Amino acid sequence: MKKKLIQHTSEHFEKLFHSQPQSIFLSPGRINIIGEHVDYNDGFVMPAAINKYICFAISKNENSECALIAKDLNEAYKFDMKDELKPVEKMWVNYILGVLSQLKDKYGLVQGFNIVFSSTIPMGAGLSSSAALECGIGYAMNTLFDLGLTKENIALIGQKSEHTFVGVNCGIMDQFASVFGKKNKVIKLDCNTLEHEYYKADFKKYSLLLLDSNVKHTHLTSGYNVRRQEVEAGLKIIQEHFPQVKTFRNCTENMVLELKEKLGDTVFRRCHFVVKEIQRVLDAAAALSQSDFKKLGELMSETHQGLSKEYEVSCEEIDFLVDAVQHEKTVLGSRMMGGGFGGCSINLVEKGTEETLIKTISERYADAFGIELKAYKVKISKGTTLYKDNHAAIQ
Numbered sequence: 001m002k003k004k005l006i007q008h009t010s011e012h013f014e015k016l017f018h019s020q021p022q023s024i025f026l027s028p029g030r031i032n033i034i035g036e037h038v039d040y041n042d043g044f045v046m047p048a049a050i051n052k053y054i055c056f057a058i059s060k061n062e063n064s065e066c067a068l069i070a071k072d073l074n075e076a077y078k079f080d081m082k083d084e085l086k087p088v089e090k091m092w093v094n095y096i097l098g099v100l101s102q103l104k105d106k107y108g109l110v111q112g113f114n115i116v117f118s119s120t121i122p123m124g125a126g127l128s129s130s131a132a133l134e135c136g137i138g139y140a141m142n143t144l145f146d147l148g149l150t151k152e153n154i155a156l157i158g159q160k161s162e163h164t165f166v167g168v169n170c171g172i173m174d175q176f177a178s179v180f181g182k183k184n185k186v187i188k189l190d191c192n193t194l195e196h197e198y199y200k201a202d203f204k205k206y207s208l209l210l211l212d213s214n215v216k217h218t219h220l221t222s223g224y225n226v227r228r229q230e231v232e233a234g235l236k237i238i239q240e241h242f243p244q245v246k247t248f249r250n251c252t253e254n255m256v257l258e259l260k261e262k263l264g265d266t267v268f269r270r271c272h273f274v275v276k277e278i279q280r281v282l283d284a285a286a287a288l289s290q291s292d293f294k295k296l297g298e299l300m301s302e303t304h305q306g307l308s309k310e311y312e313v314s315c316e317e318i319d320f321l322v323d324a325v326q327h328e329k330t331v332l333g334s335r336m337m338g339g340g341f342g343g344c345s346i347n348l349v350e351k352g353t354e355e356t357l358i359k360t361i362s363e364r365y366a367d368a369f370g371i372e373l374k375a376y377k378v379k380i381s382k383g384t385t386l387y388k389d390n391h392a393a394i395q
């Protein structure tokens with residue numbers, strides 16, 4: 001799959017620009033084991049990069065002209081780095097321009113380039129194709145033009161692009177996972193300090209299976225930004241009563257319970273979820289290092305209940321997929337993954353039973369919603385990389 005992606009992206013570049021691309025970059029999507037909607041609440045998250053990628057075939061130009069070719073969409077966008085870079089109608093272009101405008105303003109990037117990109121990360125499935133796009137561009141520009149960025153810079157630039165050019169006030173999890181991913185490692189990220197540790201992604205008898213509801217979301221129109229406003233309002237009220245609370249990290253469940261009336265029903269449920277979820281990630285990290293998969297599965301399922309009932313970012317189809325595996329003995333845990341309002345569920349499933357499960361759930365899902373279920377058995381892979389430079393393979 002990866003080889004084919006690289007080959008067709010490269011060939012398309014050659015066809016359009018009549019020369020081979022100077023470099024090929026790969027930028028992965030991500031999964032998240034646990035820690036949902038807490039990255040922008042100073043919590044911990046446990047994501048990992050996966051073997052689904054955006055592939056970029058790139059060559060520098062001698063002048064400041066740029067051509068972006070989105071092969072899968074059959075669309076192109078041309079501009080000049082000397083022009084003022086601002087958001088445009090085409091959303092995919094904004095993810096890229098948002099990164100470039102920062103590189104231009106802060107790091108003096110003015111030289112042009114041609115890019116063809118193509119992807120195996122399904123869009124709107126909660127696998128962070130947008131972060132892969134932002135980070136791939138940041139990483140590629142840094143490598144080609146020697147901008148001196150750190151990996152952390154690249155992740156933060158990607159996040160800022162989303163805030164300023166796309167309009168989604170996302171946290172740092174997706175970009176961080178895309179850039180910092182390591183083969184067979186889960187990242188435990190402290191979203192407050194960006195300190196992180198890697199955990200062995202060894203699930204022994206179990207594997208991670210994604211069930212894609214095929215319900216597409218865009219966080220621009222989903223309730224994502226509203227959730228951020230709700231928790232910010234909640235935190236303010238909590239801080240008025242408990243000035244020692246700096247972030248949700250040092251807010252306890254009891255404090256939230258005590259302020260139930262003052263917070264009001266909705267904000268109370270949002271804050272309660274956040275405090276519980278931050279703790280669940282710590283418990284999950286302990287369970288993973290002790291190979292206690294039963295516990296890990298239970299925590300994942302608890303997260304889902306919180307996301308669905310308290311944070312209210314699930315949807316009917318995803319709830320159905322999670323409920324449907326609840327009584328399957330071969331499934332230890334299941335929950336919606338990512339921003340929500342559609343996308344995938346992530347399931348901890350006994351190895352070897354995946355196909356039977358996919359078959360059963362697909363039939364039930366098609367009966368209930370008339371939608372075809374997709375399933376992905378993902379592998380945990382390394383983060384954004386330069387795959388080939390001047391056709392000398394470097395990995």
Ligand code: GLA
Binds near residue numbers: 035128
């Ligand atoms: C989206 C955002 C992330 C994170 C998740 C929910 O993927 O981009 O920053 O908030 O939703 O955990």
